[in-house]
Amino acid sequence: MKLNENYEPVIGLEVHAQLLTKTKAFCGCPTTFGSEPNTNVCPVCLGMPGTLPVLNRNLVEFILRMGIATNCSIAPRSIFARKNYFYPDLPKGYQISQYEEPICTNGWVEIDIDDGSRKKIGITRIHMEEDAGKSIHDIEVDTLVDVNRCGVPLIEIVSEPDLRSPKEAYLYLSKIKQIVTYLGICDGNMEEGSLRCDANVSVRKKGEKKFGTKTEVKNMNSFRNVERALEYEINRQIQLIEDGGEVVQETLLWDANQNVAVPMRSKEEAHDYRYFPDPDLVPVLVDEKWIARVRADLPEYPTKRRDRFVAELGLPAYDADVLTVEKGVADYFEETLRKLSSVSGKPAKEDAKQVSNWVMTDILRVIGEQKIDIDDSPVSPNRLAGMIGLVYDGTISGKIAKEVFEEMLTSKDDPKSIVQRKGLLQVSDSGELEKVVDEVLASNQPQVEKYIGGNEKVFGFFVGEAMKVTKGKGNPKIVNEILRKKLQALKN
Numbered sequence: 001m002k003l004n005e006n007y008e009p010v011i012g013l014e015v016h017a018q019l020l021t022k023t024k025a026f027c028g029c030p031t032t033f034g035s036e037p038n039t040n041v042c043p044v045c046l047g048m049p050g051t052l053p054v055l056n057r058n059l060v061e062f063i064l065r066m067g068i069a070t071n072c073s074i075a076p077r078s079i080f081a082r083k084n085y086f087y088p089d090l091p092k093g094y095q096i097s098q099y100e101e102p103i104c105t106n107g108w109v110e111i112d113i114d115d116g117s118r119k120k121i122g123i124t125r126i127h128m129e130e131d132a133g134k135s136i137h138d139i140e141v142d143t144l145v146d147v148n149r150c151g152v153p154l155i156e157i158v159s160e161p162d163l164r165s166p167k168e169a170y171l172y173l174s175k176i177k178q179i180v181t182y183l184g185i186c187d188g189n190m191e192e193g194s195l196r197c198d199a200n201v202s203v204r205k206k207g208e209k210k211f212g213t214k215t216e217v218k219n220m221n222s223f224r225n226v227e228r229a230l231e232y233e234i235n236r237q238i239q240l241i242e243d244g245g246e247v248v249q250e251t252l253l254w255d256a257n258q259n260v261a262v263p264m265r266s267k268e269e270a271h272d273y274r275y276f277p278d279p280d281l282v283p284v285l286v287d288e289k290w291i292a293r294v295r296a297d298l299p300e301y302p303t304k305r306r307d308r309f310v311a312e313l314g315l316p317a318y319d320a321d322v323l324t325v326e327k328g329v330a331d332y333f334e335e336t337l338r339k340l341s342s343v344s345g346k347p348a349k350e351d352a353k354q355v356s357n358w359v360m361t362d363i364l365r366v367i368g369e370q371k372i373d374i375d376d377s378p379v380s381p382n383r384l385a386g387m388i389g390l391v392y393d394g395t396i397s398g399k400i401a402k403e404v405f406e407e408m409l410t411s412k413d414d415p416k417s418i419v420q421r422k423g424l425l426q427v428s429d430s431g432e433l434e435k436v437v438d439e440v441l442a443s444n445q446p447q448v449e450k451y452i453g454g455n456e457k458v459f460g461f462f463v464g465e466a467m468k469v470t471k472g473k474g475n476p477k478i479v480n481e482i483l484r485k486k487l488q489a490l491k492n
């Protein structure tokens with residue numbers, strides 16, 4: 001969609017990330033997804049009178065990773081507040097959330113924008129909070145409530161209004177996803193709600209210094225939807241102003257089926273959450289030692305890893321980009337490379353492109369098709385390396401390798417057994433291949449005439465035919481050699 005050039009959008013995002021801790025934020029209940037409704041609960045997360053919440057240390061550990069990775073200042077002392085509101089899926093009647101004194105403030109991340117430069121996007125704050133339960137609106141039985149999610153730990157990442165287009169918002173959100181998955185603190189899945197985004201947006205005339213009145217768009221459950229919803233809302237605001245109207249501050253819900261944002265509540269109806277410090281929780285104290293330890297343990301940052309793939313492994317920039325978008329993919333690639341180098345005895349640099357090709361085309365395709373995480377790939381790094389090794393040592397041809405790979409998707413056997421079981425061993429026996437070549441030349445006389453007449457291009461045709469006869473199992477190097485020898489003899 002084309003946006004009116006006389007206006008400039010201003011966007012700030014509020015992103016919620018559900019943390020991968022094993023237990024909830026303030027009790028020992030498991031955070032397992034998909035359990036029987038209302039089974040992962042206890043008196044604490046149900047908010048029974050007389051119970052006391054105790055902060056999960058891992059929640060702090062995880063937010064520290066995020067804060068440090070995004071260049072935030074870490075508060076040595078931060079506190080929790082109660083955010084009061086009534087809703088059926090919130091039995092306590094309030095959510096515990098950091099409010100006035102969050103643990104992380106004043107950070108930034110960089111995004112790669114279209115003109116090839118990098119742009120810094122400010123992060124106002126990152127704070128800890130707990131999730132509420134879930135209301136399931138069922139047509140037949142009315143509304144059901146599942147409180148398993150009550151108390152599951154979240155972090156909220158609030159950006160500065162630094163984003164200037166839906167595309168930049170998309171890039172920023174992708175960056176946040178990349179960071180949380182690299183840090184191993186969130187699985188980053190927007191469709192399943194582990195990553196949620198609310199977008200604040202306003203428009204102003206180009207050159208204007210003051211921000212316009214903003215609206216907030218909620219309920220976008222995919223990266224595409226965030227971009228679409230923002231385009232929609234920006235156009236609506238511009239149209240409104242062009243028609244002499246005024247933007248009013250309100251919250252809108254994105255409807256992905258209709259491609260429209262529907263007003264949910266205006267400023268007048270906004271909740272008054274009556275925040276106050278939670279008297280049941282002590283302040284969170286973080287000392288320099290803790291910060292230093294988390295900093296030292298941070299995994300290699302995506303951009304750094306990408307640069308290393310190019311510099312040390314000689315990969316094309318494109319490959320390095322694709323492989324480092326997700327930490328799991330980069331880990332898988334490096335693990336396969338390590339395994340392969342240990343069998344091939346070659347320096348990693350010589351195997352890197354080969355492994356990259358398999359991961360980018362075959363592994364990523366399979367996990368995309370099966371909608372699974374790379375950690376659950378039916379072909380492990382070990383088996384993939386084993387199979388590439390078979391191509392290296394001449395056991396199978398590159399073409400047969402694709403067949404073996406397909407077989408590995410459904411069979412747990414190691415690649416060597418598959419090759420044996422399916423009779424896919426490469427034919428390197430010169431005597432046997434000579435017979436094949438003779439047969440091909442004999443049954444393709446017109447092409448042989450052409451070749452002798454000087455048309456060298458038909459050489460590839462002979463190779464293809466010979467491979468067909470061997471059902472792809474002929475060793476292409478030897479087939480090539482024999483063909484050259486025989487054709488040369490015919491020419492003389």
Ligand code: ADP
Binds near residue numbers: 011014201
């Ligand atoms: P509120 O008081 O409504 O919560 P905040 O100032 O806390 O608003 O900002 C919430 C989010 O809205 C932040 O991500 C911020 O960057 C963004 N934001 C603030 N002002 C504007 C504006 N005029 N246009 C677009 N986004 C804005």
Ligand code: ZN
Binds near residue numbers: 027028040041043151
């Ligand atoms: Zn509990």
Ligand code: MG
């Ligand atoms: Mg605010």
